[in-house]
Amino acid sequence: MSEPFRIGLLGRGTVGGAFAELLAERADAIAAITGLRPEISGVLSRSSGDFESILEDADLIVELMGGLEPAHDYVLRTIKAGRHVVTANKQLLAHHGEELWACARENDVQLRFEGAVAGVVPVIRVIQESLAGSHVERIHGIVNGTTNFILSEMARAGLSYADALAEAQRLGYAEADPTDDVTGKDAAAKMAILARLAFGTPVHIDQVPYEGIEHITAHDIDYARELGLGLKLIGTAGRVDGGLSVRVHPAFLYAGHPLASVHGPYNAVTVESPAITEITMSGPGAGGPQTATAVLGDVISAMIPPASTPETTQTLPIVEDVESAFYLSMEVADRPGVLAQVAELLGLQGASIRTLVQKGLGDNARLVMTVHPLLESRFFAALSMIGQLDYMRSPPRAIRVIEEEFV
Numbered sequence: 001m002s003e004p005f006r007i008g009l010l011g012r013g014t015v016g017g018a019f020a021e022l023l024a025e026r027a028d029a030i031a032a033i034t035g036l037r038p039e040i041s042g043v044l045s046r047s048s049g050d051f052e053s054i055l056e057d058a059d060l061i062v063e064l065m066g067g068l069e070p071a072h073d074y075v076l077r078t079i080k081a082g083r084h085v086v087t088a089n090k091q092l093l094a095h096h097g098e099e100l101w102a103c104a105r106e107n108d109v110q111l112r113f114e115g116a117v118a119g120v121v122p123v124i125r126v127i128q129e130s131l132a133g134s135h136v137e138r139i140h141g142i143v144n145g146t147t148n149f150i151l152s153e154m155a156r157a158g159l160s161y162a163d164a165l166a167e168a169q170r171l172g173y174a175e176a177d178p179t180d181d182v183t184g185k186d187a188a189a190k191m192a193i194l195a196r197l198a199f200g201t202p203v204h205i206d207q208v209p210y211e212g213i214e215h216i217t218a219h220d221i222d223y224a225r226e227l228g229l230g231l232k233l234i235g236t237a238g239r240v241d242g243g244l245s246v247r248v249h250p251a252f253l254y255a256g257h258p259l260a261s262v263h264g265p266y267n268a269v270t271v272e273s274p275a276i277t278e279i280t281m282s283g284p285g286a287g288g289p290q291t292a293t294a295v296l297g298d299v300i301s302a303m304i305p306p307a308s309t310p311e312t313t314q315t316l317p318i319v320e321d322v323e324s325a326f327y328l329s330m331e332v333a334d335r336p337g338v339l340a341q342v343a344e345l346l347g348l349q350g351a352s353i354r355t356l357v358q359k360g361l362g363d364n365a366r367l368v369m370t371v372h373p374l375l376e377s378r379f380f381a382a383l384s385m386i387g388q389l390d391y392m393r394s395p396p397r398a399i400r401v402i403e404e405e406f407v
């Protein structure tokens with residue numbers, strides 16, 4: 001008979017409930033792998049359980065409550081008490097990761113968090129272990145399944161943003177309050193964690209600018225399709241001029257990009273490094289049983305040999321102005337010379353047009369173009385001047401384009 005391994009469970013909601021079920025199903029198999037039989041020794045919810053006594057009785061704490069407090073306080077106290085922690089709480093790590101990882105190193109305990117980024121897709125392990133020896137240049141991620149589902153439905157069925165969001169809510173891919181997902185805040189927390197691990201430099205969520213998908217229209221998606229582009233909410237973390245840029249925004253991708261074919265509520269992360277060119281990992285990015293599987297994998301790893309998140313090795317400056325290609329959509333009065341003037345204003349800032357589509361709309365016309373990469377500050381300076389032209393019928397709309405194709 002194997003010795004018991006006692007797990008204190010903080011939170012028994014969507015993920016915590018699925019974790020408890022999965023653990024019961026897999027306990028025999030885990031005992032065979034580890035020689036220890038995992039069991040839940042205590043459960044905390046808002047209405048029942050006492051953290052102190054759960055901690056006292058546990059070999060390891062699984063934190064699946066979410067939020068910053070009291071999760072931060074409980075995780076810190078667990079580590080200081082010399083117990084391992086497994087969490088799926090991205091906001092906790094994007095805000096307090098450095099403090100918690102340092103505390104885990106000092107106390108020689110493991111703080112594992114595979115479920116915090118991209119659900120069951122094993123991106124944390126791959127970046128921290130498999131690619132530990134590689135020089136990562138850039139990471140691109142679709143790390144929010146709700147927004148990927150909404151954008152996929154807008155493209156597939158021609159739905160408006162509001163209708164696609166309602167569909168996501170009906171199918172359980174979006175919460176009743178979808179704010180954190182659709183504004184990009186959830187993805188920003190995940191990119192802060194990935195950037196910290198891949199580049200070994202501290203990254204706090206406040207250093208990650210994010211832009212959501214609420215302003216995207218079905219027009220943007222339709223016109224871009226004619227240019228061979230598909231729209232995604234993309235997180236990017238990459239080396240720029242000796243520093244690091246981390247951000248989240250909608251971006252158009254050419255069809256050959258590895259993330260272009262990731263549709264529906266799926267997540268995917270592409271890691272680029274000179275030695276490996278690029279690798280892409282994809283799969284279900286959320287959901288109770290899916291995330292619980294990642295959590296259980298972490299629990300099993302913690303039951304076997306030790307591993308910890310190493311100290312940061314440097315402090316890279318965070319770069320704000322980077323080069324991007326853009327998609328630009330304008331509704332203008334249908335008069336001669338309009339295109340020439342827009343092109344001139346772009347040209348003054350060093351922007352050159354790559355592709356162009358023009359459509360008549362009665363007295364007006366829609367001009368949709370993509371421009372080659374240039375510093376974002378220069379593009380936005382041109383955009384601001386274009387927006388002031390008197391024949392502009394509504395504010396011009398700009399969305400970044402990721403140009404690389406890995407084929």
Ligand SMILES: NC(=O)c1ccc[n+]([C@@H]2O[C@H](COP(=O)([O-])OP(=O)(O)OC[C@H]3O[C@@H](n4cnc5c(N)ncnc54)[C@H](OP(=O)(O)O)[C@@H]3O)[C@@H](O)[C@H]2O)c1
Nearest residue numbers: 011012013014015045046047064065066088089286287291
């Ligand atoms: N859902 C997903 O697909 C998913 C995917 C990846 C990561 N995550 C992360 O996993 C974590 C849990 O998410 P979830 O969707 O399972 O949340 P959830 O369904 O809202 O469950 C939260 C659980 O924590 C308990 N709880 C919350 N605040 C508490 C407090 N102050 N004291 C004691 N108990 C408290 C709740 O208790 P009551 O039952 O009493 O309310 C509930 O049992 C979050 O960090 C989330 O970001 C979730």
